[in-house]
Amino acid sequence: MPDLPPWLNATLVDLISQYRANTLPHGLLILGDPGDGGGLMTDALVAKLLCRSDLAHACGDCKACRLHQAGNHPDFIRVQPEGKSLTIRVDAVRAINRKVAETAQQGGNKVIRLENAEKMNSNAANALLKVLEEPSDRTFIVLESRSLGRTLPTVRSRCRLVTLPEPTPEQALAVLHSAAYPLNPHIALGIAQGKPYTALAVTADQLNQWSECERHFLQDLGFSQLSQFIHKAPLEPTLKQLMLWIDTALRQQLSRRGALAPIADDLIELLANQTARSLFNFRDYLVVLLGAINRQSNLNPQLMGEELASRWLDLRGTE
Template sequence: MAIDSAAEQAGGVAQPLPWQSERWRQFLSQYQSGRLPHALLLSGPRGVGKQQFAEALIARLLCVTPGEAACGHCHGCHMLAAGYHPDLLRVSPEEGKRQIRIDPIREVNGFVAQTAQQGGHRVIVLSPAEAMNVAASNALLKSLEEPGQRTQFILLSDVPSRLLATIRSRCQHWSLPVPESNQSQAWLAEQLGGKEEAAFWWQVSGGLPLLAFELAAPTARALRQQLHETFDALVRGAEPVAEAARLDRQSTESILWYGIAWLEDLIRLGLSGDSARIRNPDLLPLYRQAVKNARVRDWFRLLDYAREQRRLLAAGGNPNPQLVLEAWLVRWSALLRS
């Protein structure tokens, strides 16, 4: 599930989000005193705003005449705004792939060996850093150990424990905070145009504002509604394989994400009976029917299955998406009819 960019902008220049001000001050202090480490590992749950913070860092580092943030007017800022800066290299998995393999990292090593074309910083961004396979990770180590002057690595990671320890040890780790609800909802209300919308999607996202912003987008809303209808149909006795076929053009990873969130709600409700603790209040009638039909331990087993399939996808495994979806819905259906 990709997080749409909703970075704070000031005259088109990326800015840190409101709840990142303390980390931004730390960056400015270290940068201005010459103590900024050559490699930063930015971590935090998906939806907390890592990409937005990284974009603000990139803009500030490549700006020719920066203040607290990039100026937005110099040649460096214009190149960045146009989508190309010769001293910026971004590395992510190739389209349709889940791993960063060794060839792009060899390109990083060549890039680091060059002189910055604009006479300032060279910036290398790896996202998500945990997508590097072992060969790629090992190939990156030399550049992390001997980066040269004015070279800045920025690694973004949802789960930094999946990075090799040798990579983590060569970076300064900055964990970005999950904002308090007041900050999140105030920001979301501005983005979504209303407090009620902000409160609902903030709750659905589990308190992660950028994820809430993404979930509120029309395409994500449509998928959520389709899945709601799918599970309503399963409760009424629909055939799970046929229901899976109706979802064949949707992202398996996104479907599993929703399913995991809903299973966690089911388990909370089954264990406590307290509907105030669930993240998706509009699904309460579906949850109550499901809780009535199956035991909590059965939902735990299904949750373990969904998490494992999602982990395999994230790790670069190649399970057949349609078979994963069919097997998962068959399990759901069996519990609902037990």
């Protein structure tokens, strides 16, 4: 069995069991985040679908496995977002259709792996529908998505959904410890929203920015100074850090559970004194801003910084 993080083992075992029992559907939609190791699970599943051995996992030694490991398997296509817009275009899906129509060169399965299925535009999705509806024999199409809501319903309805579990905080921390992560693993996980494989890439500069953000939002700064800091700081990480603070305060108010990441005691005390309604309202505002960033909307950074500063000062009751 491949060396997977423990929270993903059961899902992989179940999918391979279905495959060996000839009950695995030809279309899978795997919902999860690469930061939680979802890509590793898909790696292992694809490897087994291509392997020609009878083992319960990819053997790594047969010709098909060696071709796959070398990136040369003729019956495998991996499609990823491309271009400045990071979308999956219709030409890439047409290449899938051509591959599916061919006879498998290695005499085994044909496997298509399409990452970030939510990045398909409508033309690409429509081109994929026929393959999903009428697949050729021994063809498996494995779609990966970070967002079920942004994956087109016509695609979702033609695949079996596989929702990957997320690691517990203890499991996430163990990944960083086993990798000998050299910086503060708790703060790194906070920056990475609890996703261990994202946290492994967190740099010292990002940890310093975390501390700077705490310092500026805790200080009794006026509107002008705070909005200037927000304008200069990286926007999305700042919004996610604010979201983490709000979520931690709400958790402590509603369930008395501990912090999601190391957060200054003064900051927790400040937010704990706010009403749950005001915290939820501020959280809703952050969700709107993060959604606009994900949709790549045209945002005015200066106006956004000013509004964010104003709302934060209003939340903490600063004139």
